[in-house]
Amino acid sequence: MSSSTPHTQRDLQKARTRRALLDAGLALLEEQSLSSIGLREITRAVGISPAAFYRHFRDVADLGVTLVEESLGSLHTVIRAGLTERSDDGERIDHLVGAIARFVREHPEHIRFVVRERHGGVAAVRTAIGAQLDRFAQEVAEVLARDEVSRGWSPEDLRMLGETYVDHMVMTASAFLEAAQGEGPPEHVVAGTARRQLRLISLGRRHWTSDRALPAS
Template identity: 30%
Template sequence: MKPMGIRAQQKEKTRRSLIDAAFSQLSADRSFSNLSLREVAREAGIAPTSFYRHFKDMDELGLTMVDEGGLLLRQLMRQARQRIAKEGSVIRTSVETFMEFIESSPNVFRLLLRERSGTSFEFRAAVAREIQHFSAELTEYLITTGMTRDEAFTQAEASVILVFNSGAEALDLDRRQRDELADRLIMQLRMMAKGAFWYRKERERNRLKGGIE
């Protein structure tokens, strides 16, 4: 049993090396579709033929990377919600955490961003699922603040779209410009949240009056 455990660990280590190698070769000028199996295998330190012990093809590797990137982002945003308890500001803490993710893992976000509108249906669907997961978690959080599910989902969906678009812009900015973008994004999200709050109040007043929304 022990030797099997060692082999399994080695296989997982090599698989991890392939994923990391592929991420490391992405850049502002190079997308996943431009990567070759041989290049990824060489960067990971294995023979090209050994690649197939871990992934069926490059598409399977790419889909794994999309899943991993989405999971990483969701985990970071969960940590942000834990930080909120100490730091207070929901929106500022969330935006700062997201910008930290862009700075520390730019190639992960590049992959999600590019494949969101890429030529592969499977990749587009995979990224769409990750964005849906992200929206769903934010929806559940907003429900705890007193929103209905429909209201929470609408605000969450709009917020995620705005944040992703800002992330795309942030990739090409220096630190000062990124900080300015973060401040602008915080203001936009606060305006959206404030608008949602007063929209709910107006709906409540109309219901009480028997009026039309």
């Protein structure tokens, strides 16, 4: 935010190879996990010498953390738009699931990265993803708080709801990804399940009472 890229030809070229490193890393991540990717493997894919890597990142982990911001940044805007959209529950659910499906189709590597490294072997990346998803859940909670249905909800309950939505979104995205590479049920089945689950949540939401006791059926 402080130093926007000076448009000198040199920094421009530097930014280019930096991008190439990030892209190469992301590409290599399709078949292995970050902790098993070698620095040399990345530079080899880009076509530069191993030592040049250090001009851009301290570590492979460092590169990973950068990828986190990138990957989740794009998702952020997509979902935010999808949620704010005003319509009845059914339409909103369809839109949301459709948005996730489209995002996965357009940026498969990004969500593969996030899903794989969310609980992966590199602590720094793990916490970076966790922090982002936290912020994310908080934001979703705030959006949902503005709904009529959320009247009287406690902050903890709203927070819980946000987490539920975010977790569900990540799971759905992961399922779509598996579908795309033929590793699981086909896309339309995944979409169906995702819609059903959102409907389930939506129903639960509508009949929620913030105090602890369940209503005597």
